[in-house]
Amino acid sequence: MAARQDRRSWRDVLEEIRNRVLTGRYGPGDKLPRDEDIAAELGCARSTVQRAMRDLADRGVVERRRKGGTRVRPDPVTRAVFDIPVARNEVESRGGSYGYQLIRAAIEETPPPVAAALDMRAPLPMLHVEALHLMNSRPFLYEDRWVLTRTVPEIETVDLGVVSANEWLLANKPYSRCDLRFSAETAGDRVAAIMGLEGGEALFVIERTTWSGDDPITTVKAVYAPGYHLRAEI
Structure with a gap:
């Protein structure tokens, strides 16, 4: 099972969730499955899903609340992400x-x-x-x-x-x-x-x-x- 959890990176998870939002599988305002459920479905660690969700929240795609779970933003914001380059x-x-x-x-x-x-x-x-x-x-x-x-x-x-x-x-x-x-x-x-x-x-x-x-x-x-x-x- 441990080997299976190493197959997906947080970027892989991010792209999967973002694609589900873009295709309408998760619509505006929808509550997403729990992090642990997504981890089990995608075959990765829960921490990997949490890292991906933090990035999606920073990009304005989802919003996360303590004890309230993660939802697709009702008015998704498109944000450009800039990494400081070496x-x-x-x-x-x-x-x-x-x-x-x-x-x-x-x-x-x-x-x-x-x-x-x-x-x-x-x-x-x-x-x-x-x-x-x-x-x-x-x-x-x-x-x-x-x-x-x-x-x-x-x-x-x-x-x-x-x-x-x-x-x-x-x-x-x-x-x-x-x-x-x-x-x-x-x-x-x-x-x-x-x-x-x-x-x-x-x-x-x-x-x-x-x-x-x-x-x-x-x-x-x-x-x-x-x-x-x-x-x-x-």
Whole structure:
């Protein structure tokens, strides 16, 4: 029986339940079977079903209530799910060869806009990191990042010339809250020079801020080279 329960991942369960909602097997407002019943039907662990249901709830497909079970939302919400990418993985998933260059890393006083993004009451010294991620030896992503070392003191011992702050933080500092903003901006002279562009080109920008509880971790402005496209799972 244990071997049978390992056959399905939580993503498999998620897709099965979502398909049942899309096809009308579970209609708006319908109460779903108990997690343990779904687990028995699909041949997986109850914890696998619980993980899938949490994700479906985050996506606005179902709603879960203590002692009330799980129901399909009467007005299902479509939400895009964005995973914070590791630049190396993003480049390699596109079939490219990854490269990395550290431009600078220094402790600096936090500028007011950065302090505001992190909900800080007053500026504090932070680690300011600028880096360039490459695909096939060409600029792919320029990263302008601030890290609160009071929250993440271990990063001061990391050789950021070898491993990027992007990669290290995602592997070593889990976040509980994330704020994402998407925009387009015209390449200024400095960014254009770093990325080898002519000034005035339109670039895709993601501004991302993370916290651990109430403690700010990092805020980063990620500027992508022309031609970048974003993919999201819905």
